Amino acid sequence: MTELPWLYAALSAYALATIASLVGVGRLGTPATSPADFAVSEDQRNNERLVLALMTASVILLVVTLTDRWLRIGHGPFVNLFELLISQLFSLGLVYAVAYWRIPVLRPTSVVVLPLMGVLAVWVLVLEPSDSVFPPTYHNPWLWAHVGFGKFFLAFSLIGTGLAGVILLRSRAYFKNLFRHLPDNVILDKLAWRFMLLALVFDSLMLIAGGVWAQDAWGRYWAWDALETSSFLNWLLLGASIHARTTYNVPIRVGALLIIGIFVFAFVTYFGTPFYSEAAHKGVI
Amino acid sequence: MRQPAVKSVLRRLASTKLTLLWMVLLGVGATLSYGNPVETSIWVLIVPMLLLAINLVAAIISNPRINRRGGLLVFHIGLLGIVVLAAIGRLTHMEARVEIISGNEFSHDHLIEVRAGPLHNGAINEVRFVQGPYTVEYRARMSRGRTYSQVAIPDGEGGWYESVVGDDRPLVIEGYRFYTTFNKGFAPIMSWIGEEGNVIETGAVHMPSYPLFDFKQSNSWTPKGGDEIKFWLQLETGLNAEEAWVLDGREATGTLVVNVAGKRTELLPGESVKMAGGSLRYEQLTTWMGYKLYYDPTLQWMFLISVITVAGLGGHFWRKLSAEPLGLDDALRGEKKLVKGSVPAPRSASV
Numbered sequence: 222m223t224e225l226p227w228l229y230a231a232l233s234a235y236a237l238a239t240i241a242s243l244v245g246v247g248r249l250g251t252p253a254t255s256p257a258d259f260a261v262s263e264d265q266r267n268n269e270r271l272v273l274a275l276m277t278a279s280v281i282l283l284v285v286t287l288t289d290r291w292l293r294i295g296h297g298p299f300v301n302l303f304e305l306l307i308s309q310l311f312s313l314g315l316v317y318a319v320a321y322w323r324i325p326v327l328r329p330t331s332v333v334v335l336p337l338m339g340v341l342a343v344w345v346l347v348l349e350p351s352d353s354v355f356p357p358t359y360h361n362p363w364l365w366a367h368v369g370f371g372k373f374f375l376a377f378s379l380i381g382t383g384l385a386g387v388i389l390l391r392s393r394a395y396f397k398n399l400f401r402h403l404p405d406n407v408i409l410d411k412l413a414w415r416f417m418l419l420a421l422v423f424d425s426l427m428l429i430a431g432g433v434w435a436q437d438a439w440g441r442y443w444a445w446d447a448l449e450t451s452s453f454l455n456w457l458l459l460g461a462s463i464h465a466r467t468t469y470n471v472p473i474r475v476g477a478l479l480i481i482g483i484f485v486f487a488f489v490t491y492f493g494t495p496f497y498s499e500a501a502h503k504g505v506i
Numbered sequence: 507m508r509q510p511a512v513k514s515v516l517r518r519l520a521s522t523k524l525t526l527l528w529m530v531l532l533g534v535g536a537t538l539s540y541g542n543p544v545e546t547s548i549w550v551l552i553v554p555m556l557l558l559a560i561n562l563v564a565a566i567i568s569n570p571r572i573n574r575r576g577g578l579l580v581f582h583i584g585l586l587g588i589v590v591l592a593a594i595g596r597l598t599h600m601e602a603r604v605e606i607i608s609g610n611e612f613s614h615d616h617l618i619e620v621r622a623g624p625l626h627n628g629a630i631n632e633v634r635f636v637q638g639p640y641t642v643e644y645r646a647r648m649s650r651g652r653t654y655s656q657v658a659i660p661d662g663e664g665g666w667y668e669s670v671v672g673d674d675r676p677l678v679i680e681g682y683r684f685y686t687t688f689n690k691g692f693a694p695i696m697s698w699i700g701e702e703g704n705v706i707e708t709g710a711v712h713m714p715s716y717p718l719f720d721f722k723q724s725n726s727w728t729p730k731g732g733d734e735i736k737f738w739l740q741l742e743t744g745l746n747a748e749e750a751w752v753l754d755g756r757e758a759t760g761t762l763v764v765n766v767a768g769k770r771t772e773l774l775p776g777e778s779v780k781m782a783g784g785s786l787r788y789e790q791l792t793t794w795m796g797y798k799l800y801y802d803p804t805l806q807w808m809f810l811i812s813v814i815t816v817a818g819l820g821g822h823f824w825r826k827l828s829a830e831p832l833g834l835d836d837a838l839r840g841e842k843k844l845v846k847g848s849v850p851a852p853r854s855a856s857v
Contacts, residue, residue, distance in 0.1 A: 324834065326834055354645065354649045357650060357651055357652045357653065357672075357673040357674075358673050358674050360652065360673065360674060361674040404834075408832055408833075408834075411832055411856075412832060412834070415827060415832075418823045418827075419823075421819070422816060422819055422820045422823065425812075425815075425816045425819065426816055429809070429812045429813065429816065432808075432809075432812075433809060434674075436683075436800075436805065437674040437675070437676065438673070438674045439685075440601075440676065440683065440685040440798045440800040441800065442805070442808070444542065445536070445539045445540055445541060445542050446541070447540065447541070450536055450537065450539065450540040450541075453536050454533055454536055454537065457529055457532060457533050457536070458533070460529070461526055461529045461530070461533075464522070464525060464526065464529070465526060467856065468522045469522075
């Protein structure tokens with residue numbers, strides 16, 4: 222398992238990024254006494270640079286981990302939970318790091334997002350790092366499209382969840398102070414739902430690419446297996462939530478809870494269903 | 507008087523609250539359909555889809571928020587198209603299985619487990635191909651790898667051309683898609699010879715799937731005018747469960763073991779044994795491949811409509827979001843100017 226040292230290094234970088242982001246936001250715990258306290262200070266900006274640097278380092282180390290494993294076992298991270306979690310840590314980390322860099326308002330959401338990714342990191346550490354066998358039906362370019370779109374769907378849902386988490390945390394006085402330099406919840410809510418709109422587009426593309434792959438691989442594009450049923454319900458929940466959000470004045474906190482619910486559903490679909498069901502996708506096992 | 511009444515009905519049918527209700531109903535239907543249980547009726551999906559289709563049509567006609575926005579209109583019409591295509595697909599589809607001996611031509615008479623929609627009208631009679639040899643790769647510990655199945659297909663000019671299919675590369679003829687399966691094996695070809703030395707019947711007996719049932723390669727055959735003959739096949743395929751291996755019927759040999767009057771007799775290809783009422787001749791060893799057959803004339807359309815639907819949705823979001831910037835540059839970046847407290851913003855249902 223030559224990839225393990227790289228993995229441990231990557232997870233350490235993630236852990237340090239998480240600690241740095243919590244420390245950075247925690248420093249704002251003192252009550253604001255002047256207008257300057259509402260602005261992003263130089264200290265904070267340095268902290269954000271540190272968090273971004275650590276996240277970038279972690280993503281690069283995960284690329285090395287995945288490449289090393291790929292070269293060793295001869296196929297990409299598509300089969301067992303150990304390699305799927307590493308792959309997700311990489312893609313979620315990459316998309317979030319880019320968003321963190323380009324959209325400064327998202328930076329405080331790292332105190333929600335990074336601990337959530339920490340769940341995956343701890344999970345991967347307790348798994349047996351076993352090699353996997355590549356099924357013959359996985360030699361299909363649509364698998365890449367299916368997985369790729371799915372990664373963007375989950376990443377955008379995660380960013381939406383980060384914003385939703387901040388909105389909910391802000392209802393507590395202590396956290397309200399911590400996130401004081403952020404815009405009003407109305408803007409955060411709108412931004413969160415914009416990420417959920419993107420998530421819906423990529424979720425739809427994931428289902429289409431998955432259908433094409435399933436048709437080629439197993440001779441049917443839809444069969445209501447565990448993963449298909451759960452993915453469809455997730456798509457339906459996301460679609461219905463966006464429909465409700467754009468049609469009615471859904472209270473901001475209710476909207477935030479909906480976003481978190483969608484992410485939790487997606488999380489269970491991705492990381493729970495394939496291993497809860499003996500035949501998540503017919504042919505895989 | 508009539509037009510307002512129609513409009514009123516349309517508005518009620520297009521209710522956005524009903525949309526949510528029917529979506530919940532569809533979610534319940536999807537949950538009940540998990541694993542395609544026999545006891546769950548297809549109506550648990552058809553009813554909510556039908557209700558959503560009615561809701562969608564009414565909304566497309568009566569809701570200016572939909573029919574005056576190009577992208578959103580494409581998305582909603584696309585959703586309707588997907589539902590309609592899925593229904594047509596189920597009505598016209600066909601699924602079946604078939605086992606074909608290497609060297610033999612496909613015949614629809616040999617289809618088994620056939621399930622077809624009531625409006626299935628495909629040209630299965632015109633499907634022609636000849637099964638050739640195949641190879642299947644196995645890794646150590648009998649983990650199946652890729653399948654390469656050779657087939658010969660008429661070129662339309664009196665000749666044939668060869669193609670290799672397998673796993674995720676189906677053979678597609680007349681819209682029928684043939685998928686190789688794990689189900690494949692060996693088939694000894696045998697002749698039953700009468701007392702006068704004339705061949706009465708020649709047939710191939712499909713032995714159980716190989717290597718899945720490597721340990722029980724036995725079967726029986728009852729030739730015309732003869733008694734049931736029980737036999738088993740002793741195969742030499744190079745199989746070693748601990749090493750990588752390629753299953754190739756051309757490289758395999760098989761000894762046919764027949765029990766005649768309580769006496770074990772081993773036959774190699776070309777050899778025969780005398781039995782009551784005639785002789786059994788073991789002609790040669792060949793292989794058979796099991797295919798899954800799938801036909802759905804809506805597949806390409808379904809893909810096209812799905813992509814257009816998502817493109818419509820993406821286009822709508824793109825236009826909407828570019829037209830309504832959140833103003834993050836000044837309010838959110840903080841580095842441009844001091845921000846006194848959180849930035850207030852008007853509340854609306856838009857995102």
